[in-house]
Amino acid sequence: xxxxxxxxxxxxxxxxxxxxxxxxxxxxxxxxxxxxxxxxxxxxxxxxxxxxxxxxxxxxxxxxxxxxxxxxxxxxxxxxxxxxxxxxxxxxxxxxxxxxxxxxxxxxxxxxxxxxxxxxxxxxxxxxxxxxxxxxxxxxxxxxxxxxxxxxxxxxxxxxxxxxxxxxxxxxxxxxxxxxxxxxxxxxxxxxxxxxxxxxxxxxxxxxxxxxxxxxxxxxxxxxxxxxxxxxxxxxxxxxxxxxxxxxxxxxxxxxxxxxxxxxxxxxxxxxxxxxxxxxxxxxxxxxxxxxxxxxxxxxxxxxxxxxxxxxxxxxxxxxxxxxxxxxxxxxxxxxxxxxxxxxxxxxx
Ligand code: SF4
Ligand code: SF4
Numbered sequence: 001x002x003x004x005x006x007x008x009x010x011x012x013x014x015x016x017x018x019x020x021x022x023x024x025x026x027x028x029x030x031x032x033x034x035x036x037x038x039x040x041x042x043x044x045x046x047x048x049x050x051x052x053x054x055x056x057x058x059x060x061x062x063x064x065x066x067x068x069x070x071x072x073x074x075x076x077x078x079x080x081x082x083x084x085x086x087x088x089x090x091x092x093x094x095x096x097x098x099x100x101x102x103x104x105x106x107x108x109x110x111x112x113x114x115x116x117x118x119x120x121x122x123x124x125x126x127x128x129x130x131x132x133x134x135x136x137x138x139x140x141x142x143x144x145x146x147x148x149x150x151x152x153x154x155x156x157x158x159x160x161x162x163x164x165x166x167x168x169x170x171x172x173x174x175x176x177x178x179x180x181x182x183x184x185x186x187x188x189x190x191x192x193x194x195x196x197x198x199x200x201x202x203x204x205x206x207x208x209x210x211x212x213x214x215x216x217x218x219x220x221x222x223x224x225x226x227x228x229x230x231x232x233x234x235x236x237x238x239x240x241x242x243x244x245x246x247x248x249x250x251x252x253x254x255x256x257x258x259x260x261x262x263x264x265x266x267x268x269x270x271x272x273x274x275x276x277x278x279x280x281x282x283x284x285x286x287x288x289x290x291x292x293x294x295x296x297x298x299x300x301x302x303x304x305x306x307x308x309x310x311x312x313x314x315x316x317x318x319x320x321x322x323x324x325x326x327x328x329x330x331x332x333x334x335x336x337x338x339x340x341x342x343x344x345x346x347x348x349x
Contacts, residue, residue: 073142076111076119080149083107083165088157090310091274095319097310104164104173112167117223121146121161122168122259125198126205126214133206150259154266158273162253162260163308168222172250173309175242179249179292187294191254194261201258216258249292253307264304273303277318284338290315 050057083103090099111120124139124147131137139147150161162169197216204213217223221238224230244251253260267273276287276296288296290312295305301312313319317331326334 076115076142077145077149079110080146080161080165084150084153084157084160084163087160087163087165087308088153088272091157091160091163091308092272095278095310095313095322097314100164100308100310104170107165108167108170108174111165112171112222112226115167117167117220117226118217119143119146120167121150122166122257123214123217123220125259125262126201126216129202129205130212134209150263151266154263155269156271158267158270158303158306158308159263160308162263163310167226168220168257169250169253169307171222171225172242172245172252175245176249176292177246180247181289181294182248184294187254191261193255194258194264197256198258198261221252249294250307254293254305267303267306270303274301274306274308276301276312277316278313278322279318282316282318282335284317284335286317286334286338287312287315 050059083106086094086103087100090096111117119142124143127139127143128147131139150165153160164170164173201214201216204215207213219234221234221241224235224238241252281299283299285299288299290296291301291306292311293305293307293309295302295307296312297305317326317334320326321328321331
């Protein structure tokens with residue numbers, strides 16, 4: 001490693017640590033706000049009474065929905081952390097795609113169908129923005145944890161939340177049947193929508209009470225599937241995205257998800273991002289076409305775009321050698337023939 005690249009690596013880590021410190025300071029500041037929040041109790045006397053309602057109406061014992069218990073909220077956070085840890089482990093050590101698929105299925109079942117898509121970091125972005133702009137609002141700790149933990153994880157290991165823990169990503173990943181590569185320019189330009197959407201969502205969230213709107217939740221294309229209801233046109237958008245997603249890898253994640261835009265920026269600073277090879281880089285290019293999301297750039301997984309899906313690992317000859325699928329001599333042949341092809345096509349351009 002040259003002195004210049006060592007310096008660049010040190011600066012990169014320093015920047016990452018700075019962002020971690022800022023994230024925790026932000027968490028602390030919001031937590032202080034949560035502590036100051038006063039419990040809201042609806043005065044039962046102000047509600048309609050049995051005599052007003054008539055027809056033998058009986059007052060129910062419970063006047064308002066019971067909040068989810070602290071233990072179950074804690075379970076949500078533990079499962080979030082566990083899922084991300086499993087994907088991070090696969091990215092650096094485990095290397096098996098089936099583990100990611102298992103996490104994807106479990107997350108879809110739990111965070112998708114059981115929790116009905118809520119709480120989720122994508123929508124939590126609006127809660128955090130609203131509470132920062134309005135001192136009378138406070139973000140519940142579990143919502144704050146769901147907003148911050150995937151960002152903190154992406155500083156460490158890249159987009160491990162997107163890898164299989166997010167139910168919106170999970171449902172799209174499972175329908176990806178015959179991925180086609182989209183042109184890089186299209187990816188880049190369509191990807192800008194995520195930031196426009198993020199800006200709009202924050203703007204609507206910080207409007208004064210009465211005008212405030214949580215547009216990310218209102219226009220969530222998949223939550224209707226999880227809840228088995230919702231406006232027909234929104235379900236139609238969800239179906240269209242899933243149909244498109246059979247050939248274009250995760251269109252909502254890559255072009256629309258506002259939290260994906262945020263996590264993509266943070267992941268640029270990942271300390272231990274996804275590595276396609278288990279050890280030594282060969283620069284053979286044999287993995288390039290294996291990524292359904294076009295995230296392999298200059299023969300490396302680009303941390304801001306790599307969704308930690310582990311599909312490319314099996315295409316790396318070093319990985320095949322580590323698994324005992326090929327011999328060293330076959331690896332040499334594969335690599336030299338790949339490099340010859342690359343040189344020939346480069347010479348023909
Ligand atoms: S990009 Fe958004 S929808 Fe896709 S997996 Fe990440 S957070 Fe979920
Ligand atoms: S580079 Fe592509 S195929 Fe490889 S882990 Fe990242 S998203 Fe998946």
